Amino acid sequence: MDKHEHRGRFMGFLHNAVSLPRSIFVSHGIATRLHEIKAKLLDISESAKLLPHEESSSSHDANESWPYYAESSHFALEEELVGIEENKDELIGWLKDKEPQRRVVSVVGMGGLGKTTLVTKVFNNPIVKQHFQCYAWISVSQSYKIEELLQTLLEELYASTEEDLPDKIFQTDYRRLVQMLFNYLQDKRYVIVLDDVWNRQAWDDIIIAIPSNQFGSRVVLTTRNRKLGVEDKAFHLQPLDETDSWALFSIKAFWNIPNKRCPQELKRVAEAIVGNCEGLPLAIVTVGGIMSLKERSELEWEKVEVSLSWEICFVEVRRDLTMEDIAENYLNELIHRSMIQDVGKGSCQLHDVMRDLAQSIAEEENFCMLCHGKEERHDFKARRLLIQFNGGDISRSPCMSRLRSFFVFGKDAIPSSSLNRISSTFRQLRVHLQTTESAILRNTKVRELPKSLARLRNLQTLDIRHSEVEKLPDWITKMKNLRHLYTYRSAILNYFNVCGAPPIPYCRYFGKGVQAPSRICDLKCLQSLLSVEASAEIVQQVGNLTQLRELGITKVRKDYEKELCSSIQRMKGLRNLHITANNGETLQVEELSSPPHRLQLLVLEGHLEKLPHWITSLRNLTYLHLKLSQLKEDPLLQIGPLPNLLVLLLSKAYKGQQLCFVAGCFPRLKELYLSELRNLNHVRIEQGAMPSIKKLSFHQCVGLTTLPEGIEHLSGLRELRLMEMPVELIEQQKKDGSEVQKMVQHIPIVLSFL
Structure with missing residues (x-):
C-alpha cells in the first residue's frame, strides 16, 4: 500500500472517531458504519482519484464536520x-x-x-x-x-x-x-x-x-x-520524527501523570501505537487523547494497537478481533457515554427509561421479543426471543422456527418435556441459553440435553450452567459452529457471604465440571469451555483449541502436568483460566514456561508445592484466586508487583504465620479476601501498600486476634469485613472507644459476624 494512501486512510479513521458521538445514536448504526467509514476514507485520502468513490447518507454530515478540525x-x-x-x-x-x-x-x-x-x-x-x-x-x-x-x-x-x-x-x-x-x-x-x-x-x-x-x-x-x-x-511539511512524535503523544496520553511519563509496562505498546501514527500530528493528538481515557493496562492498549495496525482497512473483518472483542468495545463506549450504567460485579444495567425505549424499538423493528411463559402469540416475527419463565408450558410460546437466539430467565425449574418440544422446532438457532443462576437455586430438573439439539448445526452458544447435566453427549461434537459452551456448576463460597451481610459477587469457584467426549477438542471455533473434567485425551488435545478465551478444567491429575501446560501455552488468546486438581492431589503447573500474556483471570484450586513462577509475568492479570494451595512461603512477595491486579482471594492458600504488604505492592488492587489462613497471627501493612484498596475481608483467620498493623494507612478503604473471626477481636471492634475501633474509624463500612 502506498505510504500516502495509508496515511490518508488513517485520517479517515480519525475523521470517523471524531464524528462518533453523533452517529452512535443512529439505529443499528454499528452495522452500517463500516460502509460510511469507507466513503469517508475515500473522500479524504490523497489517493481518492485512484479509488472508486461512493457517497453514503451520512458521508455528507461527516464532510460538514471536517472543517471544524x-x-x-x-x-x-x-x-x-x-x-x-x-x-x-x-x-x-x-x-x-x-x-x-x-x-x-x-x-x-x-x-x-x-x-x-x-x-x-x-x-x-x-x-x-x-x-x-x-x-x-x-x-x-x-x-x-x-x-x-x-x-x-x-x-x-x-x-x-x-x-x-x-x-x-x-x-x-x-x-x-x-x-x-x-x-x-x-x-x-x-x-x-x-x-x-x-x-x-x-x-x-x-x-x-x-x-x-x-x-x-x-x-x-x-x-x-x-x-x-x-x-x-x-x-x-514532513511528518514528525520519532522523538517529536513520542513527545507529542506523551503530552496528550499522559497529561495527568507527573512529568507526562509513560508507565514502564505500557512503553512497548505505546511506542507501537505512536509508530502506527506515522508522524502525523493530528493522528498523534487524537489517538493520544483517546488513550488518556483508556484503562492503563497493557491488554486494553494492545486492543487499540491491533485496530490501528490493521492497515486501517474497515472493509474486512479484523484479523485479531473477534465479534466478542468488538462487542466489548461497543459496550465500553456506551458505558463511557453513560447510556449504559456500570454497576460493578461484572454487570451493567439500563436506566428504566432507556430500557423501556430500547425494548420498544427492538420489538417495533422485530429485533427481539420479550414475553412470559404463559403467553401465546402468533404475530411473532423477531429472530430473538426472551422468555420470562414463571411456570407453565413454554412450548406454547411463539413459533420458534425462525429464531436465531433463545433466552429463558426465571426462578422456576424448566421441565425437560418442554425443552424437548421447543428445541425440536428450532431451525436457525445460533444462541441458546437454557437456564440462569436463579434457576440453580431451585435445582433445575434438566439432567440431559434434548437430542433434538443435535440438529442445530448453526448453534454458537450453549449454556447449561447450574443444571444437573453431568455428562455431555457424543453428538455435541457435531456442532462445528459452537463458540461458547458453559457447563459448570459453580458454588457460592459461604465463608465470605455470611447471613445478614451483603453478598460478595467474586466469591465463587467453578469446582464441578462435566464429563465430555474427547472429541470435544475438534470444535475449532470454541472460545469458551467452562468447565470439563480432565482426561488424558482432553488435556493433550485441548491445545488444538487455539481460539479459546476461557477454559475451565477440573479433576486434573498430577501426571497431566506436561500435557496440560503444553496445551495452555498454545492458547495465545486465553483470558480466563480455571484449573482444579483431582481430589487430594497436588496441582502441578510449574512446566508452563510461557503462559498466555493476555490472561486476566486465574483460579488455581488445589495444593501447590510452591507458587508457579510464571504468575509474576502476568502483567494483564486482574483477578487471582488461590484456593487450597497451602503454600509455605508468603505469596505476597511474588504477586505483590502485579501491576493490574484488581481482585485477590486467598482461601486456605497459606500456612505461614505472617503476611507483610510492603510499600508499593498491589498498586491497583481494589478488593482483598483472606479466608481460613488458620496459622496467620500477624498482618503488617506498610505505608504506600495497596493505595487503591476499597474492600478488605477476613474469614476464619482464627489466629488473628488483632487488626492488621498499619490498617490506618489504607486511607481509601471503604469496607472492612470480619467474618467468623476470634471473639476478642469482634468484641473489641464493637466496643465504643476501644483501640480497635479507633483504628477503623476512617472506614465507612465495618461489618463483623461471629
Whole structure:
C-alpha cells in the first residue's frame, strides 16, 4: 500500500472517531458504519482519484464536520506545538521580508501534518499582525460557497482595522463583492490566509478579488494539492520524527501523570501505537487523547494497537478481533457515554427509561421479543426471543422456527418435556441459553440435553450452567459452529457471604465440571469451555483449541502436568483460566514456561508445592484466586508487583504465620479476601501498600486476634469485613472507644459476624 494512501486512510479513521458521538445514536448504526467509514476514507485520502468513490447518507454530515478540525487548530495549546519551530521562524521571516511585490506562499502536506496549526501560530504572532495594515483568515474547504467566502473575507479585513463594515454586503452578488475587496486592498499592505484550498478552481475564484500591489502584501494558503502551481514559495511539511512524535503523544496520553511519563509496562505498546501514527500530528493528538481515557493496562492498549495496525482497512473483518472483542468495545463506549450504567460485579444495567425505549424499538423493528411463559402469540416475527419463565408450558410460546437466539430467565425449574418440544422446532438457532443462576437455586430438573439439539448445526452458544447435566453427549461434537459452551456448576463460597451481610459477587469457584467426549477438542471455533473434567485425551488435545478465551478444567491429575501446560501455552488468546486438581492431589503447573500474556483471570484450586513462577509475568492479570494451595512461603512477595491486579482471594492458600504488604505492592488492587489462613497471627501493612484498596475481608483467620498493623494507612478503604473471626477481636471492634475501633474509624463500612 502506498505510504500516502495509508496515511490518508488513517485520517479517515480519525475523521470517523471524531464524528462518533453523533452517529452512535443512529439505529443499528454499528452495522452500517463500516460502509460510511469507507466513503469517508475515500473522500479524504490523497489517493481518492485512484479509488472508486461512493457517497453514503451520512458521508455528507461527516464532510460538514471536517472543517471544524481546522478551526480547532486555532486553539492548540502551546505545549502541543511540537516540531514546528524551524518552519515557523522561516515562514515569519518570509512574510516580513522587504520584497514589495505581492507574493504567495503555500504550505503543502497531507491531512493531519499540521499545516493549519503552523500557519495559525504564525498568523497569530503579534509581530506579524503589526507588520501589516490589515489581515484576514478564511477556511475554504472542499465544498464552499464563493459569496460566503468573500463576505467573510470582507468581515475579517474590516474587523482588523476596526472600520465599519459596508451595508448590505450579505445581499451583494459575487461580482460586486469582488469589486469591493479589490478596491479595499489595492492600496494596503495585507496578509490573507486561505486555509484548506483543495483545487485550482477555488484559488481562481478567490484570487481575482485580491490585487497584486507593490506594498509588500502576502497571501498564505494551506493545501494538500501539490499541483496547484500558484505559489512563489512552497513549504512542504514532513511528518514528525520519532522523538517529536513520542513527545507529542506523551503530552496528550499522559497529561495527568507527573512529568507526562509513560508507565514502564505500557512503553512497548505505546511506542507501537505512536509508530502506527506515522508522524502525523493530528493522528498523534487524537489517538493520544483517546488513550488518556483508556484503562492503563497493557491488554486494553494492545486492543487499540491491533485496530490501528490493521492497515486501517474497515472493509474486512479484523484479523485479531473477534465479534466478542468488538462487542466489548461497543459496550465500553456506551458505558463511557453513560447510556449504559456500570454497576460493578461484572454487570451493567439500563436506566428504566432507556430500557423501556430500547425494548420498544427492538420489538417495533422485530429485533427481539420479550414475553412470559404463559403467553401465546402468533404475530411473532423477531429472530430473538426472551422468555420470562414463571411456570407453565413454554412450548406454547411463539413459533420458534425462525429464531436465531433463545433466552429463558426465571426462578422456576424448566421441565425437560418442554425443552424437548421447543428445541425440536428450532431451525436457525445460533444462541441458546437454557437456564440462569436463579434457576440453580431451585435445582433445575434438566439432567440431559434434548437430542433434538443435535440438529442445530448453526448453534454458537450453549449454556447449561447450574443444571444437573453431568455428562455431555457424543453428538455435541457435531456442532462445528459452537463458540461458547458453559457447563459448570459453580458454588457460592459461604465463608465470605455470611447471613445478614451483603453478598460478595467474586466469591465463587467453578469446582464441578462435566464429563465430555474427547472429541470435544475438534470444535475449532470454541472460545469458551467452562468447565470439563480432565482426561488424558482432553488435556493433550485441548491445545488444538487455539481460539479459546476461557477454559475451565477440573479433576486434573498430577501426571497431566506436561500435557496440560503444553496445551495452555498454545492458547495465545486465553483470558480466563480455571484449573482444579483431582481430589487430594497436588496441582502441578510449574512446566508452563510461557503462559498466555493476555490472561486476566486465574483460579488455581488445589495444593501447590510452591507458587508457579510464571504468575509474576502476568502483567494483564486482574483477578487471582488461590484456593487450597497451602503454600509455605508468603505469596505476597511474588504477586505483590502485579501491576493490574484488581481482585485477590486467598482461601486456605497459606500456612505461614505472617503476611507483610510492603510499600508499593498491589498498586491497583481494589478488593482483598483472606479466608481460613488458620496459622496467620500477624498482618503488617506498610505505608504506600495497596493505595487503591476499597474492600478488605477476613474469614476464619482464627489466629488473628488483632487488626492488621498499619490498617490506618489504607486511607481509601471503604469496607472492612470480619467474618467468623476470634471473639476478642469482634468484641473489641464493637466496643465504643476501644483501640480497635479507633483504628477503623476512617472506614465507612465495618461489618463483623461471629
